[in-house]
Amino acid sequence: MQEKSSNKIDEKLLDKIIAVAYSDAGLYDRMVVWINAMRDPEIKELLDEYKLTASSVHSLEEKKYPEANLKSVYHKIGQRGKSNPAVPFIHSFIHSFNFSKPLVSSAAVGLIIVAIVSVLLFYNPPPEQKYSKAEIEFAQKQLGESLAIVNKVFHQTRKKIDAEVITKYVSKPLNKGLNLINDYLIGG
Amino acid sequence: MLQSSKFDYLIEQNKNKIFNYSLYMLHNQMDAEDITQEVMIRIWQNINKFNFLAARAWIMRTTHNLCIDYLRRNKNQYQREISIDDNLSERIEDKRNAVLPDEALIQSLLDKNIKSAVENLQERFKCPFVLYELQGFKYKEISKILDVSLSSAKVNILRARKQLQKDLKIYAREELK
Numbered sequence: 437m438q439e440k441s442s443n444k445i446d447e448k449l450l451d452k453i454i455a456v457a458y459s460d461a462g463l464y465d466r467m468v469v470w471i472n473a474m475r476d477p478e479i480k481e482l483l484d485e486y487k488l489t490a491s492s493v494h495s496l497e498e499k500k501y502p503e504a505n506l507k508s509v510y511h512k513i514g515q516r517g518k519s520n521p522a523v524p525f526i527h528s529f530i531h532s533f534n535f536s537k538p539l540v541s542s543a544a545v546g547l548i549i550v551a552i553v554s555v556l557l558f559y560n561p562p563p564e565q566k567y568s569k570a571e572i573e574f575a576q577k578q579l580g581e582s583l584a585i586v587n588k589v590f591h592q593t594r595k596k597i598d599a600e601v602i603t604k605y606v607s608k609p610l611n612k613g614l615n616l617i618n619d620y621l622i623g624g
Numbered sequence: 625m626l627q628s629s630k631f632d633y634l635i636e637q638n639k640n641k642i643f644n645y646s647l648y649m650l651h652n653q654m655d656a657e658d659i660t661q662e663v664m665i666r667i668w669q670n671i672n673k674f675n676f677l678a679a680r681a682w683i684m685r686t687t688h689n690l691c692i693d694y695l696r697r698n699k700n701q702y703q704r705e706i707s708i709d710d711n712l713s714e715r716i717e718d719k720r721n722a723v724l725p726d727e728a729l730i731q732s733l734l735d736k737n738i739k740s741a742v743e744n745l746q747e748r749f750k751c752p753f754v755l756y757e758l759q760g761f762k763y764k765e766i767s768k769i770l771d772v773s774l775s776s777a778k779v780n781i782l783r784a785r786k787q788l789q790k791d792l793k794i795y796a797r798e799e800l801k
Contacts, residue, residue, distance in 0.1 A: 454785050458757070489789055492738050493757050501643040501660055506635070509661050513631075513668040 445479060453479065457486030627671055634667055634679055641759050642687045648754045649691035651743055659694060663687050678768075684761070685769045688751060741791040745784055752777050753784035 445453070449472065455461035456469040473480040567575075642663050646656035663686050674682045745753060751770055755761040756777075761769065766777045 450786075451782060454782060458785060486785070486789060489738075489785075489792060490757075492734055493742075493788070496735060496738060496758060498640050498644050498758075499647060501639040502657070505657055505661060506639065506664075509635075509664045512661075512665060 445482065449479075450482075453483050454486055457483055458490040630676070631668055631671055634671075634683070635664060638680065638683050639664070642683065645684065645687050645754060645759065646691055648743060648750065648758075649688075649747075650694060655694065659687065659690050662690055680761075681765045681768045684755065684759075684765075685771075688769055737792060737795045738788075741788050741795065744791065745787055749780050749784035749787060752780045753788070756781050 449469075452461060452465045452469050456466050461469070469479070469483065473483050639660065643656055643660045646659040647653065650656050650659065663683060666686055667683060670682075742750060742754065742758075752766050752772075755766045755769060756763070763774055763777050763781075766772075766781075767774045770777065772780075
């Protein structure tokens, strides 16, 4: 199938098909292969075959190196064994930053240092406000006056409620109602 | 302290890669284990000498060179026919007892075919192919590891893919017979 197709399909297109199947192609090549695959079922079939192989290759399991051999390596180099940090996850995270991405970790450390220095240099705490004794007394006096005004307003309001609202709208209708009930009861 | 931390980190990251690469190159578990051990010792000896940013490439280059040396040394006597997957029969037996025995068996056989096909690729195709497809190295790193040009690394990977496809078809035909 493939040999037959290879004769028909030109070499450049075949290379593109393979690259697409192995997820190794650019957007343009993908488009070209996709359009060709839509038009020609043979190209589609070829692409699917390569895709199947690629996915099988990529899913091959990695064999693990035996731990027992590792111990003998540590023995040979004169180390007691792998260092066992207290918090292995954090340890490995820090190391992966330090060793695999030293530029990143250096940049991070640089940023932290710059931040600390800028805080120390440019941070001005708000000045503490100081008032004179006379100002404080004046403020207290004003506060007392304003509270007195509020008190007066509340007092007047209460008087008005007692004198007008309760008498007119509560006591009188209530008396009237009670009298009516009395009359009704006596009359009944 | 830092030295051993660096070593631990490098070993943890690369031990399986070294081992698997050697396995594909030498087709034999014992030899691959020996090469892996040798590479680890060399990492320890050179821990302060190589550039840490390029450690991965340095390690794989050392692995590749050791495998090549080993193959050259044992060229005449190296006619063993031990498969790369020594435990295949055990794994098939295990998978026969699994829930979907047929699928497991087919998958095992497919894996075996692919491994054999990769194993049987020509060396100049196999090395870049294994590094790129199975170990996730980039073209640039592969060109450094194998000491070839970038374009030749790319071409050899492409040829390996084509050859693999052909070989798998042959395996499939043989199995149908």
